[in-house]
Amino acid sequence: MTLRSSSTLRHVVLTGLMFVPLTGCFSERSFKVDFDKIQFVGNEAGSPPSSVRAWARMVHSQLEHLLPLEDRMMGPLTTEELTDANGKPVDVLAHFMKKKEYLHTLIGNAMGISHTAQVTGDTHCMDEPAPPWIGFDDIWVPINDRLSLSGRMGWAKRDGRIIPSDCIVILPGLLGDNMRVRARDIGQMLVEAGHHVLAPRVSRTREDRSQIWGHGLQLRCP
Secondary structure (H helix, E strand, C coil), X not given: CCCCCHHHHHHHHHHXXXXXXXXXXXXXXXXXXXXXXXXXXXXXXXXXXXXXXXXXXXXXXXXXXXXXXXXXXXXXXXXXXXXXXXXXXCCHHHHCCXXXXXXXXXXXXXXXXXXXXXXXXXXXXXXXCCCCCCCXXXXXXXXXXXXXXXXXXXXXEECCEECCCCEEECCCCCCCCCCCHHHHXXXXXXXXXXXXEEEEEEEEEECCEEEECCCCEEEECC
């Protein structure tokens, strides 16, 4: 076999070397929360942020030091920094020194691919519901005659009794649903910390039946 160039050989060698340590990194993982390592964010200004963007800026300024050195050197971008002073979008790929044609390759984006695989997995709620979450109940919340909210509810309790507390809603987000281990881990952590948690799936009903959007399931609404 004849290799066309030395660069081709380098790519083959690099791919082989990277594949060995990364073979175990492309599967979904559980990310349990260590309460001893939680860092609280304080409101240094004394008044609550006026917007989500202001909140993100405040949080970033207090937690940036926890990022890996390489990420800090590149300079993370908050929402406000995605446009320049003239309102034009910044070149995100150039900022993080990435090439579009290599984003789906191990050579150009090994960490990005492995991290995506670890939090998204390869299973979905297409043919059957997600496995139960310990301490959570599957519930229906009627909104109106045609719309109901289906989701998983975790109640914060003390001595076996439900306590007054805020309820945090976990939205699936990109590439997510209640099948995801990361959603389960976050929900269970928040309940353990004393919050009620709802992980919803929005459904539209027709008579007494409901179809979960995007999951191909038919569930009967009580």
